[in-house]
Amino acid sequence: MTGPDQSGQVCVVGLGKIGLPLAVQYASRGLQVVGCDLSAEVVEAVNRGQSPIAAEEGLDERLAAAVGQGLLRATTDTAAAVAGSRTVVIIVPVLLTAANVPDLAALDAATETIARGLQKDTLVLVESTVPVGTTRGRVGTGLEASGLTMGRDFRLACSPERVYSGRIFADLRAYPKVVGGIDEESTQAAARFYSQALDATIFTVRDAETAEFVKLAESVYRDVNIALANELARTAAQAGVDVGEAIAAANSQPFSHIHQPGVGVGGHCMPVNPYFLIDGLGPAPLTSLARQINDGMAQYAGERLAAALGGLSGRRVLILGLAYRANVKEVAYSSALLLSRVLSEAGAAVLVHDPLFSPQEIEELGLRPASLEPPPAVDAVVVQAYHDEYRGLDLSAFQGCRAVLDGRNVLSRQAVEACGMKYLGIGR
Ligand SMILES: NC(=O)c1ccc[n+]([C@@H]2O[C@H](COP(=O)([O-])OP(=O)(O)OC[C@H]3O[C@@H](n4cnc5c(N)ncnc54)[C@H](O)[C@@H]3O)[C@@H](O)[C@H]2O)c1
Known part of the structure; x- marks a missing residue:
């Protein structure tokens, strides 16, 4: 041939x-x-x-x-x-x-x-x-x-x-x-x-098997790395340390490549591909644990909000960003879905806003869409995907909002607190 x-x-x-x-x-x-x-x-x-x-x-x-x-x-x-x-x-x-x-x-x-x-x-x-x-x-x-x-x-x-x-x-x-x-x-x-x-x-x-394995290795590497960052964030918060500052300093050492913590990991790759290893080639305890840690960040966020608001039952919480990450119109395995489930199960009324999705597209996922014009009256806001449209967002316009969970560590604590709201970062 x-x-x-x-x-x-x-x-x-x-x-x-x-x-x-x-x-x-x-x-x-x-x-x-x-x-x-x-x-x-x-x-x-x-x-x-x-x-x-x-x-x-x-x-x-x-x-x-x-x-x-x-x-x-x-x-x-x-x-x-x-x-x-x-x-x-x-x-x-x-x-x-x-x-x-x-x-x-x-x-x-x-x-x-x-x-x-x-x-x-x-x-x-x-x-x-x-x-x-x-x-x-x-x-x-x-x-x-x-x-x-x-x-x-x-x-x-x-x-x-x-x-x-x-x-x-x-x-x-x-x-x-x-x-x-x-x-x-x-x-x-x-x-x-x-x-x-x-x-x-x-x-x-x-061979083909090595090529297949390469992509699994990359995905698992990033998922485990983020799980580590999430674990560091949770422990840093206990110690009163800003994990972002600590990671930046740690990564100045050439062998340290710690990723950023966050409120969850979404998309077609990291929430999916590790299971190809676990299912077919396991046991892979580290890979499994990383999945649990990263998916567990939604529960962690829920607990932080409950503590700040004195419980979640009957509270109105707005999730900013349905997409799994900023500036992408993609909802596959988005942390917004896990967050919404955790918050709803705890009794909160969850609203979702995303400039890249129409209200109908949000509704089709079984979620309640919100408009920001004007912003709805809510008890708390969660930044899940920090789209460019959210830069410069005027938080003071959110009437009654008492807490902001900055799921991507992108907001200024001072700016949030200046609006009279409690700032909750991930390990900040
Ligand atoms: N999305 C990512 O960020 C990303 C990154 C790297 C690799 N990948 C890989 O690419 C795959 C596809 O991702 P995507 O984001 O393009 O998915 P997608 O859901 O956006 O698109 C998949 C397309 O395939 C079509 N399709 C499904 N079955 C078909 C069939 N039998 N014949 C013809 N068309 C068919 C669907 O109609 C759809 O338009 C992922 O599952 C992953 O393995 C995705």
């Missing part, structure tokens, strides 16, 4: 927050790209050159340009798109079931559809974060339903996507692209494709 002809069409399966920017990136390198999604709405928007994704730096202009130049189109007919492509990139969600077990349903469905269109000599790349062994054992095996044999008839590699939404194009340039194939030819074919499609350097690893 010869290497895939990389001048052929590239098919991106999954046009979500990561997949659409990837499709646009490949087109910007002159590659002919077809993007596939289950959602007809997403496909139609992309074909009009309009991004269905908010707050992704540079995406609107680049998408319009790619579609305008005829380099990118979208379809719901994945099998047909695969049949006309030399390279297929899979970037569908792999999240968790309610029992925190990897949910491979979307990946299995995508694999089955791709198998229906798969042609000889195609290169298939798994970019979704997956449990170790999934690329070869699940995607590869599933693709063989096409009648083709992995390694002999088609190439297969894992290249976990490591970008951060909101700054994907910058990250695609900056982060080395890790690739590992099911065999050496697949690794080399993947490296050739990414050299053509990206500006980044390519970091090849021994």
